[in-house]
Amino acid sequence: MSGLLEITNLTAGYGRIDVLHDLTMSIGAHGNVGLFGPNGHGKTTLLRAISGLVKARSGSIRFGGAAIANQTPRSIVGLGLVHSSQGNRLFPDLTIGECLALGAYTPRARAQEEANRERALKIFPKLSERWNQKVRTLSGGERQMVSIGTALMSSPAMLILDEPTLGLAPKIKEELCRAVLDISAGGIPLVVVEQDVEFLLELSQHLYLINHGQVAAEIKPGQTMDHADIMALYFGQ
Numbered sequence: 001m002s003g004l005l006e007i008t009n010l011t012a013g014y015g016r017i018d019v020l021h022d023l024t025m026s027i028g029a030h031g032n033v034g035l036f037g038p039n040g041h042g043k044t045t046l047l048r049a050i051s052g053l054v055k056a057r058s059g060s061i062r063f064g065g066a067a068i069a070n071q072t073p074r075s076i077v078g079l080g081l082v083h084s085s086q087g088n089r090l091f092p093d094l095t096i097g098e099c100l101a102l103g104a105y106t107p108r109a110r111a112q113e114e115a116n117r118e119r120a121l122k123i124f125p126k127l128s129e130r131w132n133q134k135v136r137t138l139s140g141g142e143r144q145m146v147s148i149g150t151a152l153m154s155s156p157a158m159l160i161l162d163e164p165t166l167g168l169a170p171k172i173k174e175e176l177c178r179a180v181l182d183i184s185a186g187g188i189p190l191v192v193v194e195q196d197v198e199f200l201l202e203l204s205q206h207l208y209l210i211n212h213g214q215v216a217a218e219i220k221p222g223q224t225m226d227h228a229d230i231m232a233l234y235f236g237q
C-alpha cells in the first residue's frame, strides 16, 4: 500500500552542497512515521523540502497523489500538509490569539476555523489562559504549544513536527508529549523528528534512520524494536 506522502529519489541541499541524496521514503500508510539520526545529517532539510521551504533539486514528492515538489509552502499547506515550525520561529510581537488566527489563512482552514480553535485549545488549555500574551514573553515550552496549535489551525491532513520537545524541562516536555499523542489519537497522521527514542517508539509505527542524507535503516510497521535495538542501529552495530 502506498503512503499518503511518497518521496522518491529526492536530492536537495543548500548552495553547492547536497544534503539529501537520492532519498526515497513512504509515509503515512500505517500510522505515524518517526525520523531519527545523528545531528546534521538532513532530517530538518528533509522536512523543509517536503514543506516547500528548501528546493528539491531532483526527485519527486507526492502528497495524496499530487506532485508537490517545489510548490510554494502556501499551496502545500493548502493541501493539508502542515509543518509546525519550531517555537523560536514565531513572530515575537504577536499574541497567542493572533498566531493561531494566522494558522487559519488557507480557504480550507478558514472554513473550519471555529472547530480547529476548539481542538487546539482542548489540547493546549494553557493557550486560552494566555490568549492575549505576546510570544516574546512565553517560555520555550509555551512557544512550542503555540507553534503546534497554529499548525492545528491549518486543518492538517498530515502534521510534520521537528523535535517538538527539544530543550524542554521534564515537566513541560511530558505535557508536550501527551499533547502530541492526543493529536495522533484524534486521527491526524504525524511525521516526527525526535531524539527521545522512548517517545519516538511510543508514537511511531514506522521509523526511518537518516544518515548522510539517505535512509540508512527502516523499521517497518509490525517490526518490534526496543531502545537497545535503536541504539545499535544508531551506532552502526
Ligand SMILES: Nc1ncnc2c1ncn2[C@@H]1O[C@H](COP(=O)(O)OP(=O)(O)OP(=O)(O)O)[C@@H](O)[C@H]1O
Pocket (backbone or CB within 6 Å): 014, 015, 019, 037, 038, 039, 040, 041, 042, 043, 044, 045, 046
Ligand atoms: N540554511 C542552510 N544553509 C546552508 N547549510 C545548511 C542550512 N541549513 C542546514 N544546513 C546544513 O545542512 C546539513 C543538514 O542539516 P539539517 O538541519 O537538515 O540536519 P538535522 O539532521 O536536522 O540536524 P539536527 O539533528 O542537529 O537538527 C548540515 O550540514 C547543515 O549545516
Ligand SMILES: [Mg+2]
Pocket (backbone or CB within 6 Å): 043, 044, 045, 162
Ligand atoms: Mg534538525
